[in-house]
Amino acid sequence: MKDFSGKVLFLDRSDINTDEIIPAKYLTEITKAALKPYVLEDLKLDGFDPKKDIEGKKVIITRENFGCGSSREHAPWALEVNNIFTVVAVNFARIFRQNMYNCGMLAIDMEASIVDDMFANFAGKETLATVDTEKTTITLKAGDLEKSYAFKLEGFDKALIDSDGWVGYADMKY
Amino acid sequence: MGKTIAEKIFDAHLVEKPFDDTFVVKLDRVFCHEITTPIAITDLEARGKDRVFDPTKIKAVIDHVTPSKDSKTAEQSKILRDWARRHNIKDFFDVGRNGVCHAIFPESGFVRPGFTLIMGDSHTCTHGAFGAFAAGVGTTDLEVGILKGVCSFKTPKTIKFELTGKLQPGVYAKDVILFVIGQIGVNGATNCVMEFSGNIIDEMSMESRMTLCNMAIEAGGTSGICYPDMVTVDYLWPHISGEYESKEAALKEFSQWKSDDDAVYEKVYKFDLSTLEPMVTFGYKPDQVKTIKEMEGTPVDQIYIGSCTNGRIEDLRIAAEVLKENKIADTVRCVLSPATPKIYKDALKEGLIDIFMEAGVCVTNPTCGACLGMSNGVLANGEVCASTTNRNFNGRMGKGGMVHLMSPASAAATAITGKITQSPLFKGAK
CATH class of the missing domain: 3.30.499.10 (Aconitase, domain 3)
Incomplete structure (x- = not known):
């Protein structure tokens, strides 16, 4: 299982699509590692500089409908090769969310009010997230401020996180 | 139940x-x-x-x-x-x-x-x-x-x-x-x-x-x-x-x-869609839509007709009906990709390819092509495309490019004037 904790990148926008996460012109790459420099290259977000802002970040917190658009698994892979294994959002596009779990990565759905609270308290600050997949909590810490939030990880999602992803699971069972 | x-x-x-x-x-x-x-x-x-x-x-x-x-x-x-x-x-x-x-x-x-x-x-x-x-x-x-x-x-x-x-x-x-x-x-x-x-x-x-x-x-x-x-x-x-x-x-x-x-x-x-008018997108999300009428006059650099959305024979027939005996504007280029070899052959037999080429359209082989800017028809920074495809995401057809999604009829009409234009096949809302 991956280490889902680390520094947080706040992306204050809804409907961030897979073309923004990894542009189509890089889909000719046939290794995941080759995608590393291009993650979020075309993200339309005022003040965002992919070269500077992604460095060292391991957790993304964002708004609604993250990962909409194309089915490309290159989107979670581009995050994965940058050591970003956790995305927290109000909700996700279906294919992107399934791709995350199929890769053993966490796509955490949170109530809009909780995401609001995260942004209100921590956005703009150097924030560390500690993710506990057993207790299903995510704890944010910036300076003296620390807050814990519960999330859901159960059923099929948890089975995929606990096992070696969907390929191993399916080949064993079907 | x-x-x-x-x-x-x-x-x-x-x-x-x-x-x-x-x-x-x-x-x-x-x-x-x-x-x-x-x-x-x-x-x-x-x-x-x-x-x-x-x-x-x-x-x-x-x-x-x-x-x-x-x-x-x-x-x-x-x-x-x-x-x-x-x-x-x-x-x-x-x-x-x-x-x-x-x-x-x-x-x-x-x-x-x-x-x-x-x-x-x-x-x-x-x-x-x-x-x-x-x-x-x-x-x-x-x-x-x-x-x-x-x-x-x-x-x-x-x-x-x-x-x-x-x-x-x-x-x-x-x-x-x-x-x-x-x-x-x-x-x-x-x-x-x-x-x-x-x-x-x-x-x-x-x-x-x-x-x-x-x-x-x-x-x-x-x-x-x-x-x-x-x-x-x-x-x-x-x-x-x-x-x-x-x-x-x-x-x-x-x-x-x-x-x-x-x-x-x-x-x-x-x-009830009886009063629906031809539509077009205006932003970087497919839900940002207006009527063509509201967007008329917006200049474009390229027109793209094709894709898994609108590259079938019916689409080509409609585009040809609009382009027949017309030329595309000097200020634009129009790229058209029939979606399959059969569609291409049918379009040839029906004389549609002649109409397109007479109009100055670049007809390519069947391909996803320009839609996602992976091969031909990529936009330069700041360029605008009127397209029959399905996505207008930022950078979709090329970095810094902008895409307006519309029907083949609207795209063909836009090719003739070089600006977003109502197709002559639409006679007005009743």
Whole structure:
């Protein structure tokens, strides 16, 4: 299982699509590692500089409908090769969310009010997230401020996180 | 309690429900192209599982970059080609015989009512036009589909769209789906099947139904879906005539794939589309729509006619009707890609290609081409394209480029003036 904790990148926008996460012109790459420099290259977000802002970040917190658009698994892979294994959002596009779990990565759905609270308290600050997949909590810490939030990880999602992803699971069972 | 068509298809394909909300279903088809499949193939090889569940149910095509443009894309095509040969996948469409996946697979009769199918391509929802459950998936789901012929889905919630009234001349399926997405938003159908019914659908050709279902994903939908009827049977007849005594017999069997009257829906939308006008997108999301009238006069640099949304023969006929005896504006270039070799040949026979070339249109081979800026027709920074495709995301057709989505009629009219223009086929709202 991956280490889902680390520094947080706040992306204050809804409907961030897979073309923004990894542009189509890089889909000719046939290794995941080759995608590393291009993650979020075309993200339309005022003040965002992919070269500077992604460095060292391991957790993304964002708004609604993250990962909409194309089915490309290159989107979670581009995050994965940058050591970003956790995305927290109000909700996700279906294919992107399934791709995350199929890769053993966490796509955490949170109530809009909780995401609001995260942004209100921590956005703009150097924030560390500690993710506990057993207790299903995510704890944010910036300076003296620390807050814990519960999330859901159960059923099929948890089975995929606990096992070696969907390929191993399916080949064993079907 | 009645069931929706999607629920009936899931019931008929259920392998198991490992969890209450999770269905593992058998697949009738796994479609593959050269962009998302090669990594699945190399991963299966690395795991020592280079097998396929059934070579007759797997269909593959090179369509995104064709012919290959460089060493990397040549390698992608080679991996797919070698794999198809190795596993005796007979329905592999190589360069010259290839077309856009969501046009060539239905045209080849591979999709039937009641089928389940997946592909590593988000616009797989197109095939729901035949009364099938068709979903785009990522590479890992594709990999398991190839290996085991199964895929997992959450309980298929359905949103029903009852589309009634009479479309004005010059208003098409593309305008309808842009309108619907504008109403419900890009997140409006996430995790849901979008079921289209009503007399507007009954009167649509299969090509138009495919255009409609193609953009279900742009509202977050898992699959678009229409009920099979005689239009479906007629389209499929060349491929199924050996399997049924008569068209009526085929229709009788297909008719089981229909929602019950008391089926339970997540939501029901009813739209009377009698006053609908030609639509166009204005921003970087497919739900940012206006009428063409509101956007008229916006200058463009390129026009693109083609893609899995609007590259079929019906679309080319409409574009040709507008472009006939006209020239495109000096300030623009217009690129047109017939979606399959058959469509290309039919367009040649019907004289459509002549009309396009006389007008100054660049007609390319069948390919996904400019739609996602992977091969030809890429925009320069700051350029604007009027396009019959399905996505207007930032940078989609080239870094710094802007795309306005519209119907082939509107795109052709725009090519003539170089500015967003109402098509002459639309005579005004009644």
